[in-house]
Amino acid sequence: MESLQREIADTAVFEDRFGFDPTAVDISSDSTQQSLGAAASDTEATADAPLVAGVDQAFLDHRAISAVVVLQAGEVVERTYAVTELSIPYIPGLLAFREGGPIVAALETLDCEPDLLCFDGSGRIHYRQAGLATHLGVVFDTPSIGIVKNLLCGTPRESVDGRPVGWRTPIEADDAVDCADGTVIGYAYQSRQYESSNRHINPLYVSPGHRVVAETTADLVSALCDGYKLPEPTRLADSYADEIKSDLS
Template sequence: MESLQREIADDAVFDDDFGFDPAALSSASPAAQQQLTETPTGSDTESIADTPLVAGVDQAFFDDQAISAVVVLQGGEVVERTHAITDLSIPYIPGLLAFREGGPIVAALETLDCDPDLLCVDGSGRIHYRQAGLATHIGVVFDTPSIGVAKNLLCGSPQESVDDRPTGWRTPIEADDAVDCADGMIIGYAYQSRQYESSNRHINPLYVSPGHRVAVDTTVDLVAALCDGYKLPEPTRLADSYADDLKAELS
């Protein structure tokens, strides 16, 4: 499994290679998106990018089954929802999450009618021992730009302390001895998407990293654009809620 992950990391592209304008990514209304993606040309306007389709991917678990939920947004509007319920074949092993949860996610994405421009995955991308987290696996399988958004840091070291940071704060995550690349290479970011105003409690940052066809610095900018006052990017927040609803129905 580890050798396969190294092959996946070799196939992954950790540079920007996508066909949409990053400025068009937000949770704004379609009308606002249209204004955002147009540039004046004399007395006319010229569209510089189509509003991208962003698929949020998240999962819930029921007994030995994975409930993989996908919610696709375009200009802040939900345009498609789908899911798959599949059996889990291996236990959770740190660093090998993609082999447990990747198949169920692939099954859900294969039922989509649309072709997303960006996959926003609940899990790590390049912040991984072999630079091949869940978001990297999924991105390479579909050859679709993907980003990983994790709630916990799997490996690597933040350049600064992540404690009690304000909304919008970010710091690079550097590779350390646990990561299969040069020490000090920036493999992701800690990003404080939301924070309480009171000093009595705090929200932990997200750990974001490129999965495939997105550069590390661009990744954190995309996540910042997709958050809408919540901790999670809106596509994954809605996918998380959808997965929980499906689980409740099963229960």
């Protein structure tokens, strides 16, 4: 499995290669319209905006509930899910082999073709630079980003404690990562923070999956946040997965 991950990392493109304007990625329809030109109508702006899919999972017994929510200009245009039996136990660093198949099953039920995939899972911030977002970004050859709440590996360039909304710092490879020390493999991004100094919200850790560079990953997550800690695509996918789980229970 580890050798396959290294092959996937070698195949992945950690550069910006989009089929759309990344500055048009925004959850606000007003912002999208401005980026496309003030003369454009709301309908035209929405039609030209990229499709951004959030992917998350819930678990019930030995099954994965893989949920996908697709946004365009801040509006939900499609939701879908798949319920799949899990055949591999959880092993740190090998999450894609457990959850990747169920997510593929859900993505294959989409009617639309997303321009950007946002995963609740690591991308290049991974021991072998091949987390869940990298695996599936390569499989679908679609720009993809990984978004997690806890740092798997690598070292923040600066302390992440108590930072204000919008703050970011690079995550650099260290001895635990299979690449040159100091390589920027992602970013810590502070998406939300309490007003009180007595308590703090930790940052997100965002990283390229495929066809995205690390700095752009942070830009995209910033554009997709709307006052919550998680960006809207994965936040809505998380809620949808819980909704399906509740119905199945």
